[in-house]
Amino acid sequence: MLGLMQQWPLLCHKILDHAARQHGDREVVSRSVExxxxxxxxxxxxxxxxxxxxxxxxxxxxxxxxxxxLGWNTARHLEAWYGAMGMGGVYHTLNPxxxxxxxxxxxxxxxxxxxxxxxxxxxxxxKIAPSVASLxxxxxxxxxxxxxxxxxxxxxxxxxxxxxxxxDFEWRGFDENTAAGMCYTSGTTGDPxxxxxxxxxxxxxxxxASMPDAMGISSRDTILPVVPxxxxxxxxxxxxxxxxxxxxxxxxxxxxGASIYELLDTxxxxxxxxxxxxxxxxxxxxxxxxxxxxxxxKVVIGGSACPRAMTxxxxxxxxxQVIHAWGMTEMSPLGSLGTLxxxxxxxxxxxxxxxxEKQGHAPFGVExxxxxxxxRELPWDGKTFGRLKVRGPAVAASYYGGDGAEQFDEDDWFDxxxxxxxxxxxxxxxxxxxxxVIKSGGEWISTIDLENLAVGHPEIAExxxxxxxxxxxxxxxxxxxxxxxxxxxSRDAILDYMKGRCAKWWLPDDVxxxxxxxxxxxxxxxxxxxxxxxxxxxxxTA
Ligand code: ADP
Numbered sequence: 001m002l003g004l005m006q007q008w009p010l011l012c013h014k015i016l017d018h019a020a021r022q023h024g025d026r027e028v029v030s031r032s033v034e035x036x037x038x039x040x041x042x043x044x045x046x047x048x049x050x051x052x053x054x055x056x057x058x059x060x061x062x063x064x065x066x067x068x069x070l071g072w073n074t075a076r077h078l079e080a081w082y083g084a085m086g087m088g089g090v091y092h093t094l095n096p097x098x099x100x101x102x103x104x105x106x107x108x109x110x111x112x113x114x115x116x117x118x119x120x121x122x123x124x125x126x127k128i129a130p131s132v133a134s135l136x137x138x139x140x141x142x143x144x145x146x147x148x149x150x151x152x153x154x155x156x157x158x159x160x161x162x163x164x165x166x167x168d169f170e171w172r173g174f175d176e177n178t179a180a181g182m183c184y185t186s187g188t189t190g191d192p193x194x195x196x197x198x199x200x201x202x203x204x205x206x207x208x209a210s211m212p213d214a215m216g217i218s219s220r221d222t223i224l225p226v227v228p229x230x231x232x233x234x235x236x237x238x239x240x241x242x243x244x245x246x247x248x249x250x251x252x253x254x255x256x257g258a259s260i261y262e263l264l265d266t267x268x269x270x271x272x273x274x275x276x277x278x279x280x281x282x283x284x285x286x287x288x289x290x291x292x293x294x295x296x297x298k299v300v301i302g303g304s305a306c307p308r309a310m311t312x313x314x315x316x317x318x319x320x321q322v323i324h325a326w327g328m329t330e331m332s333p334l335g336s337l338g339t340l341x342x343x344x345x346x347x348x349x350x351x352x353x354x355x356x357e358k359q360g361h362a363p364f365g366v367e368x369x370x371x372x373x374x375x376r377e378l379p380w381d382g383k384t385f386g387r388l389k390v391r392g393p394a395v396a397a398s399y400y401g402g403d404g405a406e407q408f409d410e411d412d413w414f415d416x417x418x419x420x421x422x423x424x425x426x427x428x429x430x431x432x433x434x435x436x437v438i439k440s441g442g443e444w445i446s447t448i449d450l451e452n453l454a455v456g457h458p459e460i461a462e463x464x465x466x467x468x469x470x471x472x473x474x475x476x477x478x479x480x481x482x483x484x485x486x487x488x489x490s491r492d493a494i495l496d497y498m499k500g501r502c503a504k505w506w507l508p509d510d511v512x513x514x515x516x517x518x519x520x521x522x523x524x525x526x527x528x529x530x531x532x533x534x535x536x537x538x539x540x541t542a
Contacts, residue, residue, distance in 0.1 A: 052083020257285025
């Protein structure tokens with residue numbers, strides 16, 4: 001027997017229709033790439049997104065065409081996204097922080113037809129556009145007055161291009177499983193892989209993200225998505241913001257402490273989200289200037305582990321609640337959030353901070369499990385760790401072009417490449433990336449735990465742990481250390497410090513001292529480079 005309810009396909013442009021109808025005068029404020037702060041509303045964005053869709057169709061774009069964007073978070077970027085989706089096109093966010101060759105490779109792989117770009121990236125676009133054979137049109141997100149001189153063909157200023165449409169257009173209808181957007185993983189191992197979001201997965205993800213025990217946002221919030229739209233859909237805020245009718249404040253290309261503070265203050269932002277690096281800059285700015293955060297209530301921190309000291313500062317010094325979150329491009333991206341369940345609601349001080357070091361619990365729509373190497377499920381006891389696998393309506397079922405098939409198993413579980421444990425209340429904690437974990441005599445050693453322990457030593461500035469080949473145990477840990485300036489801890493003193501604070505068989509076999517530990521563009525320790533550096537290292541125990 002079938003239910004007798006209406007078919008109402010979950011389509012992304014319905015989010016914008018709803019925003020324009022129910023929250024039409026709610027503001028979207030952008031720090032424009034040209035400089036000034038500019039203001040529009042959801043009704044304004046919808047009217048211009050319709051023109052984008054009409055204009056794209058008029059120049060021959062078809063459903064399924066990939067429409068790339070190289071843009072900061074601005075209202076124009078939103079208009080381009082919703083316009084592309086509303087005519088059945090597929091927005092494709094490009095990460096400008098990648099190397100030009102990588103961006104060109106990704107554009108060719110996705111066969112992008114159109115590129116919307118911010119002025120900032122024109123030098124980059126001039127380099128890559130000639131090598132992207134599928135590209136028919138470059139639209140610069142600015143007006144005629146700000147258009148730069150360029151040798152590129154088929155380039156036009158967004159405002160001039162848009163002025164040729166009257167907006168008399170109806171969103172195209174299609175199945176909710178139609179592709180809506182694309183984003184490539186950063187490709188730290190091998191070539192980047194394409195994740196293809198559907199209208200249905202984006203709409204469901206936006207609903208999941210907004211729930212009280214997820215981001216917990218509402219029409220009364222003013223949201224500043226510092227996390228870029230090119231970093232996994234601004235963690236869904238470009239869709240959940242309009243869905244719930246929150247005021248949006250888009251930071252453009254300026255993410256330094258002073259610029260972010262200015263927006264938080266003048267626009268009275270109540271909710272914001274970004275990676276730890278951004279918050280380090282803001283907290284430093286606040287400490288230098290003595291300024292406070294009277295309007296801000298909540299900050300979501302993820303992308304890499306949120307340091308305990310950061311949570312402590314936000315909560316104790318500025319009365320801002322921290323939500324530690326974990327996710328990935330393949331999950332649209334939210335996987336878990338660290339809001340407090342009743343069992344933990346009374347935790348105070350250090351005990352609460354301990355809990356907040358965990359990456360949190362999965363909302364409805366994300367299933368999780370941890371497994372051992374034989375794919376056997378491990379208990380949720382808060383200590384047994386294994387490969388973290390997930391599934392849900394906003395989790396990738398495969399990569400574009402069938403790449404990376406080994407990460408998906410027959411029951412649709414997606415192997416995240418992270419190693420984690422889950423406690424009886426469902427709180428997950430990442431202990432490593434699968435490719436970094438050390439396998440010693442068939443057992444696993446968490447490099448992150450050892451690193452956290454080592455940096456607790458008062459004379460160590462930074463620490464990284466990698467596995468070194470061992471004839472008996474396969475691999476044993478090597479601790480790589482940067483000393484604090486003017487300090488000179490010995491190998492034995494460091495190992496003595498760690499003894500008794502970790503399992504005996506976890507204790508590193510040796511300590512190596514270096515001037516500097518290599519980092520990626522997003523500030524994560526670059527273990528591949530470090531492993532390469534210590535490829536021929538012989539442990540004293542070998
Ligand atoms: P990128 O490599 O560009 O950061 P993703 O955002 O998809 O791309 O990265 C996802 C990965 O980032 C996760 O698999 C995990 O290893 C790491 N990560 C994300 N959030 C956290 C967090 N809160 N704590 C620790 N690691 C995290």
